[in-house]
Amino acid sequence: MQFTFDAPTVIRMKRDGGTLPDAAIDWVIDAYTHGRVADEQMSALLMAIFLRGMTPAEIAQWTAAMVNSGERLDFTDLRRGGKPLALVDKHSTGGVGDKITIPLVPVVMACGGAVPQAAGRGLGHTGGTLDKLESIPGFTAEISKSQIRQQLCDLGAAIFAAGELAPADRKIYALRDITATTESLPLIASSVMSKKIAEGTRALVLDTKVGSGAFLKTEKESRELARTMVELGTSHGLTTSALLTDMSTPLGRAVGNLVEVTESMDVLAGGGPSDVVELTLALAAEMLDAAGIDGVDPAQTLRDGSAMDRFRALVAAQGGNLSQPLRLRTSVETITAPRNGTMGDIDAMAVGLAVWRLGAGRSVPGERVQSGAGLLIHRRPGEPVSAGQALFTLSTETPERFEAAIAELDGAWSVGDAAPPARPLIIDRITSGD
Ligand code: URA
Numbered sequence: 001m002q003f004t005f006d007a008p009t010v011i012r013m014k015r016d017g018g019t020l021p022d023a024a025i026d027w028v029i030d031a032y033t034h035g036r037v038a039d040e041q042m043s044a045l046l047m048a049i050f051l052r053g054m055t056p057a058e059i060a061q062w063t064a065a066m067v068n069s070g071e072r073l074d075f076t077d078l079r080r081g082g083k084p085l086a087l088v089d090k091h092s093t094g095g096v097g098d099k100i101t102i103p104l105v106p107v108v109m110a111c112g113g114a115v116p117q118a119a120g121r122g123l124g125h126t127g128g129t130l131d132k133l134e135s136i137p138g139f140t141a142e143i144s145k146s147q148i149r150q151q152l153c154d155l156g157a158a159i160f161a162a163g164e165l166a167p168a169d170r171k172i173y174a175l176r177d178i179t180a181t182t183e184s185l186p187l188i189a190s191s192v193m194s195k196k197i198a199e200g201t202r203a204l205v206l207d208t209k210v211g212s213g214a215f216l217k218t219e220k221e222s223r224e225l226a227r228t229m230v231e232l233g234t235s236h237g238l239t240t241s242a243l244l245t246d247m248s249t250p251l252g253r254a255v256g257n258l259v260e261v262t263e264s265m266d267v268l269a270g271g272g273p274s275d276v277v278e279l280t281l282a283l284a285a286e287m288l289d290a291a292g293i294d295g296v297d298p299a300q301t302l303r304d305g306s307a308m309d310r311f312r313a314l315v316a317a318q319g320g321n322l323s324q325p326l327r328l329r330t331s332v333e334t335i336t337a338p339r340n341g342t343m344g345d346i347d348a349m350a351v352g353l354a355v356w357r358l359g360a361g362r363s364v365p366g367e368r369v370q371s372g373a374g375l376l377i378h379r380r381p382g383e384p385v386s387a388g389q390a391l392f393t394l395s396t397e398t399p400e401r402f403e404a405a406i407a408e409l410d411g412a413w414s415v416g417d418a419a420p421p422a423r424p425l426i427i428d429r430i431t432s433g434d
Contacts, residue, residue: 009024014052022061029066029068039175063194078152085114086292088205088290089117089203093208097348097351101159116158117129117159117199119133125353165195193233197232197236214348249346249380252275269308278425279426330396330397337386342418343382344381344414345414350411351375358401
């Protein structure tokens with residue numbers, strides 16, 4: 001006789017600190033995907049996992065069950081110039097102002113890579129690539145499998161909503177976003193890796209964030225997360241490596257949806273903030289290495305406009321219209337400097353929460369996000385400041401949100417007499433076996 005599970009038993013096992021058997025994990029993921037386990041029950045199980053953790057074997061099983069909840073794409077038959085595509089992708093564990101995918105994908109396209117990117121929406125205080133790109137009029141990530149294949153061959157990339165890939169993650173991700181269960185190593189690792197294993201890439205680079213704006217705050221936890229994800233990718237046949245990168249202060253000068261697209265286009269035009277350029281190029285080099293592409297300089301694609309051409313072609317193929325300047329009607333508020341001095345550290349978490357309060361993220365599932373909600377940082381840590389000068393500009397379509405957003409920034413920045421200690425943006429590189 002086949003043994004079947006029920007949700008209260010599975011929840012109780014994890015609540016009491018037990019290890020879930022493989023069959024219980026397979027059952028609960030399948031039953032939740034098909035609506036036989038209720039949201040309340042999965043929420044309780046997620047909280048139990050959040051509090052009790054999972055063993056490496058449980059994480060591997062949970063990830064495999066999420067991959068098996070949907071289809072696994074395969075592009076190994078595709079050819080360009082008679083050769084197999086150099087399939088490679090990157091995924092970030094989530095940050096504030098982390099728009100890197102937007103300039104990075106076109107750089108890798110221009111260098112000869114093919115990027116099948118299943119992208120996500122905002123989670124908690126962090127933004128999502130899909131929410132950002134959808135602020136371009138007409139852009140859609142709901143594209144068919146045949147369009148993904150066509151774009152990979154003709155252009156070298158497709159950025160798409162995960163759709164039928166890892167549908168268990170889609171449901172669980174949305175639930176975590178509203179049940180305070182995002183900051184969990186097993187849940188982050190399985191969420192990221194289930195999508196990436198299912199999307200059909202051959203090589204993967206993980207940008208694992210460290211610092212106040214990351215889901216896991218300490219370097220020790222982030223290293224553990226990176227190692228876990230690298231081993232999951234490797235065991236599913238993907239060439240996988242990770243960079244550990246700083247997320248104690250927001251990346252670049254723009255945080256929000258449309259403002260991050262605009263900043264990304266500045267990078268593609270050969271300008272943009274130095275930290276965004278540095279991280280884009282470091283991840284591009286790592287991706288090209290993983291895909292076996294050598295003899296090309298990713299920085300050249302920003303200088304000669306070839307990455308910008310690829311971006312425009314990619315956006316156009318997915319219905320986006322970049323022929324008009326990207327502007328939106330929003331209300332703005334400015335925060336000014338109280339004194340002369342030097343800008344101190346800016347807390348990434350507080351900025352992420354402020355932008356979420358301005359309307360860039362969700363507090364109930366499926367909520368519409370505001371394209372125009374965002375924050376511009378006029379003075380980065382270490383830059384000189386004069387009294388009365390604008391430090392931050394906040395924008396929203398709903399001005400009643402300003403008060404709560406400004407309150408989030410209280411105590412999150414300072415103007416002092418000296419520059420804060422410099423931190424390296426790229427902390428370490430992690431490969432299988434590290
Ligand atoms: N990105 C994901 O896809 N999932 C997470 O849990 C965090 C970041």
